[in-house]
Amino acid sequence: MDKIIGITELALRDAHQSLIATRLGIDDMTDICDELDNAGYWSIECWGGATYDSCIRYLNEDPWERLRTFKKLMPKTPLQMLLRGQNLLGYRHYQDEVVERFVDKSAENGMDVYRLFDALNDLRNLETSVKAVRKAGKHAQGTICYTVSPVHTIDLFVDQARRLEDMGVDSICIKDMAALIKPQAAFDLVTGIKAACPKLRLHLHAHATTGVTLVSLMKAVEAGVDCVDTAVSSMSLGPGHNPTESFMEMLEGTGYTTGVDLGTVLKVKKYFAKTLSRYKEFQSAVTGVETEIFKSQIPGGMLSNMESQLKQQGAGDRLDDVMAEIPIVRKDTGYVPLVTPSSQIVGTQAVLNVLMGRYKVLTGEFSDLMLGYYGDSPTDKNPEIVAMAQNHAKKAPITCRPGDLLDPEWDKLKADALVLSGNNGSDEDILTYAMFPQVAPKFFEKRHEGPLNLGKDPVSGATEAEITAAHQGNITGPITYAVTLSGQKHKVVVEPYKK
């Protein structure tokens, strides 16, 4: 009997987050839910991460309604989400009650498996959410953010796994958001964690960006991993993930299998191949592999952000300098893993260092990171930069759990949310406001207009304005056309429209 390796299918969350900037609308998902539910995946990741933000910011879609829709259409397969521990899906720490209420409400609306992570791997930032998930009777998956540094030894990660087990998690996930985990490291890490925590399921989440991680999945399987994350092939690769079908096919003859139905997956593939072609304007510029990430450790999505930051400053040619600066800044932070929000904080500071001189200007977020307000770093920070941060931010460093500094805030958030026009009075709406206080008011007002679908066909059915806008995105300089109009030939120059 072959050993079953579970698959978490990422098409509905991380795959479109990585490939088309999280723009996939609910209309482009519902028709395939039945097939997804029948394929035999261990779980379907479909919520959390950046999808909540994208729903209210771009898609005029209630994320809670999306979750309920998924639960209705996929009743058999566990639904999975990515949750940033004490940050929830926002960008600051929340007081414990807010975290507990978020977990309760999402469980009530249909969430089953919570992948809980902290960008700094400071497990104190996971305590409240792990407890809340367990109290709700759901699956709490404790996460190790994988990174490479002189202090991140196998022993350090294995110790983190042990501490997660002590916290009471149901399973452990190695999260490799930048595709850094190489085959031998995957083998050693899985071997180490399985030896230390033999009773816990071990999952491996890896992006595909560097091109090596399907090999790492193979080595992880050989070392005893229980489940891997993949995305259907038509929604895979580039800054996304390894293709589900390739993972399944590669196991032939190895003594491992997935229990997933390949015929069903191929239907899902066809569906998303068609769907994705409607989101071309949001597609990531990275489509092949990028091994230079092994040096900078910057996840794919972050790279394009930094490029546009630099261009806005008229310094589009300094990207290589920034890439070289990132490892220096990261070392000063005590080798934090680079993942939301630490990747943005370190990346932005590196850009400032290159443009203004090293640490001549500090961002507030970078100061907070240096002063412990995001939690503990993996190792000692550069004391000189800590002093600069203290001076800049006019506050003292902390060593306690950041959440402990927060006063109860639920009632205040509730009061502020309830007065907003369009707020429906639910706890769900209060949570939306709590996490996205700038965006939520506009969303509440426009929600009744219903979800937007941004995936339009640029040829048929689009308005002139939409076509014009789409084409502006495609041309970078003046193009000369020969256009025949009422029988007369004209030379016509078309160029991007500048307001």
Next chain:
Amino acid sequence: MDKIIGITELALRDAHQSLIATRLGIDDMTDICDELDNAGYWSIECWGGATYDSCIRYLNEDPWERLRTFKKLMPKTPLQMLLRGQNLLGYRHYQDEVVERFVDKSAENGMDVYRLFDALNDLRNLETSVKAVRKAGKHAQGTICYTVSPVHTIDLFVDQARRLEDMGVDSICIKDMAALIKPQAAFDLVTGIKAACPKLRLHLHAHATTGVTLVSLMKAVEAGVDCVDTAVSSMSLGPGHNPTESFMEMLEGTGYTTGVDLGTVLKVKKYFAKTLSRYKEFQSAVTGVETEIFKSQIPGGMLSNMESQLKQQGAGDRLDDVMAEIPIVRKDTGYVPLVTPSSQIVGTQAVLNVLMGRYKVLTGEFSDLMLGYYGDSPTDKNPEIVAMAQNHAKKAPITCRPGDLLDPEWDKLKADALVLSGNNGSDEDILTYAMFPQVAPKFFEKRHEGPLNLGKDPVSGATEAEITAAHQGNITGPITYAVTLSGQKHKVVVEPYKK
């Protein structure tokens, strides 16, 4: 000490053959030759396959001049070519003297390593070329075309390797042109061949199309393979090959290394990223992975050919039927591997079977294949279809080496070639005529005009006609533009120009 795994870099031959229909012109290669020569590859594949045909058909470029240029610019690294045994680079069998003269002339012009293969794995079709390469003092690599069928066991392939060793080859290559070799199969096959032929170097050439073969390279390395074929990342993946940088990076900590300089490879990467963007119009439609190839076994390039054959017949919707027909036709042939020319022969017959009824019409090439005129099949053919072929072609089946039926033809080829306008009287020109009798006359006449470079920038520097043509390739239906002409706004509809 880590074991060194050699790398054959494919950028200059199979990579652009697979990704941009073999259109890369010499002008877009010379500037990077110095870096390629300094990287430390075991060899650089740069000639043969479809490049000879493409040179004279599309690029107005003398393939022999290309070879001499490579030798001059890359004096340190062995140059490698792909040669279809008794077929040379053409599409029929040549009499032994022609084969010998081709090998002599290519050796004289700078070729070092000859990868010699026969589409049916009939080793009699390699005898003459292996002998000629050894006589010329060059490296003869005997090839096993990898395929999957009930008769293609590990034992069968290992036996083929033994027979290649008996023929006197310097090394063996497993050639997986359709990306069919899965990790366990790669491990078992390499283990088997290394046990049977421990003194011979073993190379593995695999495409990336199904997404699994980088894992197979890893397993092949673990089983003792000596060299693998990869392509620099910016010229990799899709119907092409695994990225060189990913292969190198994935070996970290495994006890294997490549001896190739990564910094140099990254320079090559940047160069080709830029270059490739100038050949967009030739780019393969396949960019992700396609695991359905495991069923049809049709190599990537072949798929688009068949699609266009079907569309020409107004049967674009029958591709799935053809895909299902291919394994049936292939079984009737005695499970021939599918690679040039057998892939085209089997593919075209499958198209005819679907459109006209099974075996209602036979092509001449398919009849020849069934009657042994391409060589022996791996196992027994369907005798009913052999009888049909005999009836159709009005000739008897043969069992001898096909080359033995051919009368000396060099003098006739020479006489025919020398009278052509523009022929320079060299043996090289006679060989060009011998392999491409239709195309060579036109090429000889226009050769003095010099190489064409098809990689034009569609925005700057292109003529109006070129821009119009390029844009016709991009739009599939009418597009409505708002165009302002002399201050007045017009609604303009642009659609593909139909002659």
